[in-house]
Every structure is written in C-alpha cells, then in structure tokens.
Amino acid sequence: MATTILVLGAGTGGIITAMELNKTVGNDGEVNPVKILVFEKEEKNVFAPSLLWLMVGKRKPEQVFRNTRKIAGDGIDLVIGEIQAVNPEQISVTVKGQEYKGDYMVISLGVDQVPEYNLNSYGHDFYTLDGATNFNEQLQNFKGGEIAVLVPSLPFKCPAAPYEAAMLIESYIRKKGLGDKTEISLYTPEPGPMGVAGKELSGAVRQMVEMKGIKYFPEHQLTSATDKTLTFSNGKTADFDLLAYTPKHQCPSVIKATSLVGKLGWIEVDRHTMETNFPNVYAIGDITFIPLEMGKPLPKAGVFAHYQAETVAHNVAQKIAGKPSDKTFNGDGQCFLELGGGKAGYAGGNFYGSPLPIVKMKKPGYFWHWTKVWFEKYWWFRYF
Ligand SMILES: Cc1cc2nc3c(=O)[nH]c(=O)nc-3n(C[C@H](O)[C@H](O)[C@H](O)COP(=O)(O)OP(=O)(O)OC[C@H]3O[C@@H](n4cnc5c(N)ncnc54)[C@H](O)[C@@H]3O)c2cc1C
Structure with missing residues (x-):
C-alpha cells in the first residue's frame, strides 16, 4: 500500500x-x-x-479568496x-x-479565532473576511469621529497587522479629506510594536505610526467594552465611533x-x-x-x-x-509593513538569534509595497 x-x-x-x-x-x-x-x-x-x-477598499471581497x-x-x-x-x-x-x-x-x-468581551456586537473583527468587509462598508459611510484599532488579547498572528491596519485607515481618511475631523487610536496590551524583533525596530514602527498622527496606547489591556467605550485594566477608558479589533486566538x-x-x-x-x-x-x-x-x-x-x-x-x-x-x-523570517499611501517597509532576519533575534528594517518605500502586491499575485498563481 x-x-x-x-x-x-x-x-x-x-x-x-x-x-x-x-x-x-x-x-x-x-x-x-x-x-x-x-x-x-x-x-x-x-x-x-x-x-x-x-478593510480600506483596495480589494473587493471576491479578490481575497x-x-x-x-x-x-x-x-x-x-x-x-x-x-x-x-x-x-x-x-x-x-x-x-x-x-x-x-x-x-x-x-x-x-x-481558533473566537470573539471576546462581546466585541463582535460593537466592532469588526478584521482578521476575517466578513469582519474586514463590514469594516470597509462602515468606513465608506464614515463622516468623522473616533476610530479605534484594538488588540484585546495576546498572542495574535502577524505582529505587524494592527499597525498596518491603523496606518492604512489613516491614509484612507486623509485622502477622503476627513483628517481634521477624525482621531485614530491603537490600543494594545503589548509594551511596543513587534517587540520580539528588537527595540530598534519596535521604536521605528512606533515612530512611523505616531508621525501619522495615530495615537498609540501600549500596555492597555482591555477589561470590558460597550457599544461606545473600551475600558482597560489601568482604569483608563476610550470612546469610539468605529472599531476594528483582532480576535482572541486559541x-x-x-x-x-x-x-x-x-x-x-x-x-x-x-x-x-x-x-x-x-x-x-x-x-x-x-x-x-x-x-x-x-x-x-x-x-x-x-x-x-x-x-x-x-x-x-x-x-x-x-x-x-x-x-x-x-x-x-x-528561524529566518521576513515581513512587509504597509504604511499607506502606496508605501511599505520590510523587515527580516533571524529569530533564533542568540541571545536576541537579529532583525533589521529596510528603508520604507513604494518598492516594498509593490513587492507585497507581487507576492499576493504569486501566491494565487503558484498554489491555486
Ligand atoms: C490580517 C492578517 C494579515 C496577515 N499578514 C501576514 C503577513 O503579511 N505576513 C505573514 O507572514 N503572515 C501574515 N499573517 C499571518 C498568517 O496568515 C498566518 O500566520 C498563517 O496563515 C499561519 O499559517 P497556518 O498554516 O499555521 O494556519 P492557517 O493559514 O490559519 O491555516 C489553518 C487552516 O486549518 C483549518 N482548520 C482549523 N481547524 C480545522 C478543523 N478542525 N478541521 C478542518 N480544518 C481546520 C482552517 O480553516 C485553516 O484553513 C496575517 C494574518 C492576518 C489575519
């Protein structure tokens, strides 16, 4: 046999x-x-x-599966x-x-991606086809206000994704002329972005996010949510009009x-x-x-x-x-980081590095965005 x-x-x-x-x-x-x-x-x-x-209308649902x-x-x-x-x-x-x-x-x-804190009643799980589609529908009708990107719990896959989501949303909002009327915030329990890749890279990503006017709130562990407000373990609260979140991973x-x-x-x-x-x-x-x-x-x-x-x-x-x-x-690995405006960064290195992973970031630009687009096309061509 x-x-x-x-x-x-x-x-x-x-x-x-x-x-x-x-x-x-x-x-x-x-x-x-x-x-x-x-x-x-x-x-x-x-x-x-x-x-x-x-999420930001650069793909239609039928193009991503x-x-x-x-x-x-x-x-x-x-x-x-x-x-x-x-x-x-x-x-x-x-x-x-x-x-x-x-x-x-x-x-x-x-x-397994599961909802938590009832977030599925108040926002959009952008790690799913339906969630990203629904978020985009809401974004198209958005007239200004507070947009929250939320990581409610760790671990979550693709450490760059919430940061990319926030920057792509910012780019969309600015292009639509709603920049003055909109505040975008990112809440996460992490001490900083993509921490495993090292302090230097984490600091660089934080800077990119903040330079776009996105408010960044690390070490914010969600404890509860309503249809308008997020509450964190440090006692702080945050209001939102539109919410995109990562699901609980188990x-x-x-x-x-x-x-x-x-x-x-x-x-x-x-x-x-x-x-x-x-x-x-x-x-x-x-x-x-x-x-x-x-x-x-x-x-x-x-x-x-x-x-x-x-x-x-x-x-x-x-x-x-x-x-x-x-x-x-x-332990080698690389990733792209979408920055919005047609640009992306690229980081890569060895995560089994001793005593620390050795990961470096290349200068962001249009090239890396188009390389990511090329990889998407290659994926469909190669495997489907
Ligand atoms: C928004 C987003 C952006 C991302 N961007 C990147 C990126 O740029 N670069 C990168 O490296 N990673 C990225 N990732 C992460 C990447 O998609 C995952 O890390 C990767 O898919 C993991 O591969 P896997 O084979 O372990 O699991 P998956 O690709 O999730 O595959 C698991 C499969 O198992 C199936 N399955 C589960 N349970 C059962 C069951 N009981 N019976 C039958 N089938 C079952 C599922 O349906 C699924 O198809 C991103 C993820 C998200 C959500």
Whole structure:
C-alpha cells in the first residue's frame, strides 16, 4: 500500500506542505507513489494579508479568496469537512465519522479565532473576511469621529497587522479629506510594536505610526467594552465611533483534546525539525509554541509556517526514500509593513538569534509595497 501523509489544514502551512511533498515524492496525478490527503473545513481559502487592503477598499471581497478545492488534483486528495478527532499515537484523523489513517501527519491547523468581551456586537473583527468587509462598508459611510484599532488579547498572528491596519485607515481618511475631523487610536496590551524583533525596530514602527498622527496606547489591556467605550485594566477608558479589533486566538479545540498540547496551550515541537513528541507527527505554523532565547515565543506569522512547511515536506520525502532528514528550520523570517499611501517597509532576519533575534528594517518605500502586491499575485498563481 502507498505511503500516506495526512496534512491537517489547507492554510499557509498545509498548502505548502502538500504541494512541496507532491513535487518532491514524484506524484504526477497518474502515478502517485505517495498518497497525500489534505483536510480542511473551509471552502473559501482566504489570503490573510489581503484582508488589510480589503478593510480600506483596495480589494473587493471576491479578490481575497479562492475555492479550496482548487488545490486538489495531480496527486493531492482533499477532504472538506471539520476534523472531529486527531489521534497522534495512531496517526489518524476523523472527519464526518470516517477515520483516515496515515504513516505521517503534518498538523497546520492555525488558531481558533473566537470573539471576546462581546466585541463582535460593537466592532469588526478584521482578521476575517466578513469582519474586514463590514469594516470597509462602515468606513465608506464614515463622516468623522473616533476610530479605534484594538488588540484585546495576546498572542495574535502577524505582529505587524494592527499597525498596518491603523496606518492604512489613516491614509484612507486623509485622502477622503476627513483628517481634521477624525482621531485614530491603537490600543494594545503589548509594551511596543513587534517587540520580539528588537527595540530598534519596535521604536521605528512606533515612530512611523505616531508621525501619522495615530495615537498609540501600549500596555492597555482591555477589561470590558460597550457599544461606545473600551475600558482597560489601568482604569483608563476610550470612546469610539468605529472599531476594528483582532480576535482572541486559541489552540484549535480538536488539538486541545490531545496529548500534543504542552503546558502553554499550544503544540510543542523540536524547533529545527518541527517534529512533535510523537514520531512522524509534525506541527507547523501558528499552532506551535516555540520559545526563543529572549523569553518570548516565535511570533505567529505565515512566513514561518511557509519555511517550516518546506522543511517538513523535504524531510518526510527523505524519510520515505530511506534517506536522512537533512533540512532544518533555522528561524529566518521576513515581513512587509504597509504604511499607506502606496508605501511599505520590510523587515527580516533571524529569530533564533542568540541571545536576541537579529532583525533589521529596510528603508520604507513604494518598492516594498509593490513587492507585497507581487507576492499576493504569486501566491494565487503558484498554489491555486
Ligand atoms: C490580517 C492578517 C494579515 C496577515 N499578514 C501576514 C503577513 O503579511 N505576513 C505573514 O507572514 N503572515 C501574515 N499573517 C499571518 C498568517 O496568515 C498566518 O500566520 C498563517 O496563515 C499561519 O499559517 P497556518 O498554516 O499555521 O494556519 P492557517 O493559514 O490559519 O491555516 C489553518 C487552516 O486549518 C483549518 N482548520 C482549523 N481547524 C480545522 C478543523 N478542525 N478541521 C478542518 N480544518 C481546520 C482552517 O480553516 C485553516 O484553513 C496575517 C494574518 C492576518 C489575519
């Protein structure tokens, strides 16, 4: 019987794992030496970085997703449905009551995004297709007032996203001639922007945000909300007319029920191979918890899911061929930072740097914005 690989989740990590594996093991659709089974609950496959452009009308909803079914074929089988159970000991998953057994399993189920503090009644979760779409509708009708961008809890994926959202909104408001009538504020429990990347970079991002007139409120932990007001643990309150917020992130419940989850509530892995405590069971991307030497975890970002997927796909293919697992994930990562006005910054480096991550930022400009746009196009072309 053909070796079977179960890939859990068809987001960033799952898609790259499946496609890389398919290519490396020599599947061509007609002759498939390896069976690759991908499990995904969503029909709509959203490219998350584009949600920020959707918020400010630079994309239409139908431009930021594709049908998940398009990833199937040429050696990749797709099972659409909610995974109900995962058994790492047996290397099996259950979907719609049917159990699928494999020889290898790669878990890339990301995070469960859930509402908190009743924010879904008062604002827009811009980490979802519907939330970003609804925020944009409200923004188009906005005539001036207070706009709040809120991070109600940590961790959240893409450490740059709330900062990008605030700067893109500012650019939109200014272009519409509402700058004098509008105040934009960003509230977060973090001590500063993108802190894992180092003080210098964090300071530079804070400066960019504040230079645009956006009011920045770090170390503001939300404790409650109403339809007009946010209240924080330091006793301060803030009013808003329009609210965009990040959702609470938690480990997917189907994984929480397994012994894969460590003390901190996420899957712990070997940080170089991404293998879990269970042989031939790997976890990649947002669902993992990887402590860095500086004491904080590796941020949750697609770029890490991407490189980790390439590492795991290579090593699983090597194992199947009876060869050594000779590729490692070394903590490298890069990200774009949209500034509005058609410009972006770019930061990159090594997050496994010792004793601190070594991350540098390039001079912001039009080039990096267009590179991000190019990457969006490349993503659709390459994988869908
Ligand atoms: C607004 C925004 C902007 C971003 N911008 C960037 C950026 O510029 N650069 C960057 O590096 N990262 C960015 N990110 C973060 C990036 O999208 C994630 O870090 C990345 O997608 C993580 O990949 P993953 O494979 O771990 O999880 P995901 O891509 O979230 O995939 C997980 C998949 O598993 C599926 N799933 C979950 N549970 C089940 C279940 N029980 N049954 C079946 N299927 C299930 C989900 O539906 C999902 O498709 C951004 C995120 C957001 C929200």
